[in-house]
Amino acid sequence: MSWTADEIAAIAAAEIPEGAFVNLGIGQPERIADFIPAGREVVLHSENGILGMGPRPPAAEEDMELINAGKKPVTLIPGGAFFHHADSFAMIRGGHIDICVLGAYEVAANGDIANWTTGKGGVPAVGGAMDLVAGARSVRVITTHTTRAGRPKLLQTLSLPATGRGVVDRIYTELGIFKPMGEAYRLLRAAPGETLEAIAARTGAPLRQAD
Amino acid sequence: MIDKIFPDARAAIDGVRDGDTVLIGGFGEAGNPTELIHALIEQGARELTVVNNNSGNGEIGLALLLHERRVARLICSYPRGSHAHVFETLYRDGQIALELVPQGTLAERLRAGGAGIPAFYTPSGVGTALAEGKETRTFAGRDHILEHAICGDVALIKAEAADRWGNLVYRKAARNFGPVMAMAAKTTIAQVRKVVPLGELDPEAIVTPSIFVSRVVPIADPISERDHILALEQAR
Numbered sequence: 001m002s003w004t005a006d007e008i009a010a011i012a013a014a015e016i017p018e019g020a021f022v023n024l025g026i027g028q029p030e031r032i033a034d035f036i037p038a039g040r041e042v043v044l045h046s047e048n049g050i051l052g053m054g055p056r057p058p059a060a061e062e063d064m065e066l067i068n069a070g071k072k073p074v075t076l077i078p079g080g081a082f083f084h085h086a087d088s089f090a091m092i093r094g095g096h097i098d099i100c101v102l103g104a105y106e107v108a109a110n111g112d113i114a115n116w117t118t119g120k121g122g123v124p125a126v127g128g129a130m131d132l133v134a135g136a137r138s139v140r141v142i143t144t145h146t147t148r149a150g151r152p153k154l155l156q157t158l159s160l161p162a163t164g165r166g167v168v169d170r171i172y173t174e175l176g177i178f179k180p181m182g183e184a185y186r187l188l189r190a191a192p193g194e195t196l197e198a199i200a201a202r203t204g205a206p207l208r209q210a211d
Numbered sequence: 212m213i214d215k216i217f218p219d220a221r222a223a224i225d226g227v228r229d230g231d232t233v234l235i236g237g238f239g240e241a242g243n244p245t246e247l248i249h250a251l252i253e254q255g256a257r258e259l260t261v262v263n264n265n266s267g268n269g270e271i272g273l274a275l276l277l278h279e280r281r282v283a284r285l286i287c288s289y290p291r292g293s294h295a296h297v298f299e300t301l302y303r304d305g306q307i308a309l310e311l312v313p314q315g316t317l318a319e320r321l322r323a324g325g326a327g328i329p330a331f332y333t334p335s336g337v338g339t340a341l342a343e344g345k346e347t348r349t350f351a352g353r354d355h356i357l358e359h360a361i362c363g364d365v366a367l368i369k370a371e372a373a374d375r376w377g378n379l380v381y382r383k384a385a386r387n388f389g390p391v392m393a394m395a396a397k398t399t400i401a402q403v404r405k406v407v408p409l410g411e412l413d414p415e416a417i418v419t420p421s422i423f424v425s426r427v428v429p430i431a432d433p434i435s436e437r438d439h440i441l442a443l444e445q446a447r
Binding site: 046047048049050063064066067071076082083084085086088089091093110117121122123124125126127128130132134135155160161163164165 | 230238239240241242264288289290292294295298299302303309311312313314315316317319321322333334335336337338339340341381382383384385386387388389391406418435436437
């Protein structure tokens with residue numbers, strides 16, 4: 001039985017330590033904000049110039065000048081701050097962000113990540129992803145284990161254009177938690193009812209049990 | 212007496228020439244100088260290079276400028292979006308050139324432009340298609356690529372309040388690219404919700420000092436992009 005999207009978000013949130021400065025990517029990573037354990041102070045960074053980003057407000061209090069990277073309304077928690085784009089990306093590129101969690105089209109066993117273009121002639125869009133993978137101290141990925149067509153997203157090598165090389169150090173999917181090891185992935189934790197063999201069958205590179 | 216306050220957007224936009232590079236502030240729906248862009252459309256400059264983080268929302272502001280075919284080239288980080296259909300159609304039909312830039316590199320290229328730094332090295336984008344053709348150099352064992360500064364002929368930005376010298380304060384996340392674009396253009400035009408008497412803005416809180424601002428236009432009640440998008444969706 002695999003994890004739900006909320007369970008994955010809660011698991012990823014549980015691995016974020018007290019006091020961390022964290023950037024959450026658009027989509028599934030945003031959900032992590034809802035599962036930071038009570039009492040743990042984590043400072044969320046939003047690339048458009050916010051530190052101390054809080055949850056989505058009630059509809060009546062939405063302010064389109066207080067939005068996140070996904071352009072959705074958010075709030076500011078006490079202690080929060082606003083700043084301009086160059087300062088915001090100095091935080092990212094200067095190595096001040098402890099953890100970023102991104103979505104991905106593909107990840108490779110050597111830690112490469114692809115998440116900016118499907119290379120098929122659609123509109124490419126990079127946003128802050130290349131800055132985040134180059135600058136954040138820990139780059140983590142939340143993704144479904146396979147594409148809608150059932151193809152593995154955890155591969156030996158990327159088939160799509162890379163966002164960054166050798167940068168990913170943790171992957172959360174509905175099947176488990178994984179670490180890219182170079183030639184293979186290490187299974188750090190399997191979802192309930194999942195086995196190494198069953199997950200390996202849906203993974204595009206060798207999968208090894210954690211020591 | 213220094214007085215940078217203009218009576219309306221059309222007067223403030225005067226002097227933009229065909230082929231100019233126009234820096235346009237905003238991120239998503241926050242901080243877009245929609246009224247200044249509409250004045251630019253009325254003014255008529257063509258073959259523009261526009262720098263913006265996105266590619267316009269709905270059919271107003273930057274999206275309308277694109278629709279009117281005034282933009283030859285867009286330099287941006289994230290042109291995709293649920294309301295970016297004007298750009299997407301032009302791009303698909305080969306009617307506009309796109310230079311895609313990592314968002315941090317975009318901000319830093321503008322900051323460098325404003326600070327007199329012609330180029331800089333960064334690890335962002337190394338090993339990707341966006342590094343192709345760029346000079347590479349290794350510092351402390353890590354590869355970096357050379358990125359060049361962006362300078363604008365004109366910057367169009369939105370701020371919350373200004374005084375007659377052009378000192379600016381912003382509101383929340385609408386600040387985004389405003390301060391770096393103000394630095395990077397020869398002529399910076401700011402639309403603001405209100406103009407206050409000189410001396411009223413707290414000097415400790417001024418974000419963009421007046422030296423970076425050329426003209427100010429009060430637009431008390433700017434168009435809400437959200438209302439525009441909702442109306443578009445309802446019309447479909």
